[in-house]
Amino acid sequence: VEWREDQTYDGVRERLFVVARGERQVPGLLWTPAGQPSPRPLVLVGHGAGGSKRQDYVVALARRFVHRRSVAVAAIDGPIHGDRRADPEASVGLTFLEFSQMWAADPEMTDQMVADWRAVLDQLTTLADVGPGPIGYWGLSMGTILGLPLVAAETRIVVAVLGLMGLTGPTRGRLEKDAPAVSCPVLFLSQRNDELFSLASSLELFDALGSADKRLHLQLGRHGQVPVEEFEASERFVARHLTG
């Protein structure tokens, strides 16, 4: 792992890192409470299509977890997102379009992203102010497309927030296969007026999850309009399982 930037603002330390995995460079951010070198739980945040590890809601969520729950948070860029792009300043629309095509055309995309996350996890859990876990996962939409298979594969993850996704799309078969292998407590978020993924397909994915402890919260609004209420509910849910 290569550490690139290290800055502290308002009690939260933010470190930029790049983990090398073969020829792949995996760029990420780590947020921790400043000046507290003891081990703590870690929450992995998977952003949505068109966004990045630096987008507003990811940073806000991370800082809130650090401030209120004193846990560590890490986010990495998704495939062809953020610092993985030659043009990291590309528009949300262009990035979304290219991701949509990659989702349809690259059968390795999910496995690569799962391996990226696991390589990052292996590095971060050696840090004095992170430690071995427990680990939580938080990811909606593309964060579920690529994150649900991670949660299914990674036994260190003990709680997950998933949603804004259904049993649909190019990797429907992969989600269908992996969902029953998810066994940790899950909070699944859906939007009643989601213009991308139907409530019916979302319920199919929710029902397919293997977890004995799961719940679905349905809110009004479109795909991108998850209300603050659910950010708070998900923070509470994750913290309850990570810190008791």
Next chain:
Amino acid sequence: VEWREDQTYDGVRERLFVVARGERQVPGLLWTPAGQPSPRPLVLVGHGAGGSKRQDYVVALARRFVHRRSVAVAAIDGPIHGDRRADPEASVGLTFLEFSQMWAADPEMTDQMVADWRAVLDQLTTLADVGPGPIGYWGLSMGTILGLPLVAAETRIVVAVLGLMGLTGPTRGRLEKDAPAVSCPVLFLSQRNDELFSLASSLELFDALGSADKRLHLQLGRHGQVPVEEFEASERFVARHLTG
């Protein structure tokens, strides 16, 4: 209103009352913080079929609202439930059976219960330790069958917890008519394995609610297995709208 019993335990005062409305006697319980004679918000709790104003979860919910939120709580017996019966010790099964028949056979049942609640509300809001409101409503299953029309009619009610019910049953038409008139914030609770009312009909009722601010929480388990998590979430939700 006639006050019958008055006892205080662990900081919570519990008063048994009977409100006369024409020939009808409406028995209820009022819980308030002991020794705090100032006005406070009031939460009305409508119990489920087969239960009563005294059943375990109603009393537990009421005492928790008083303890943690310092609001007042009132519950009244539903039609042919509790002290409205000649045999108040009748089994849950017999009471449930008789309610089911009344639901099918008595077209006045909903209007009578709405009028009972409003008569009780008129009385309780004159008390020094309750006052004019704001008012919340909390009722699942029969508490929604009979409570949704109350919430639709009563502008003093500013927040409601409803659920375990769908657009179905003998009073389906009444629910269909009244749901669009509900305009306050609503938390709607559903159980994925509800053996009485389907998720599809529950979503129909949720969608029919007129409220611009509503959300549905779906949990695993059967009709009667609403988890503690949702009692806590509903308490938080109601308190947020009643006390800010």
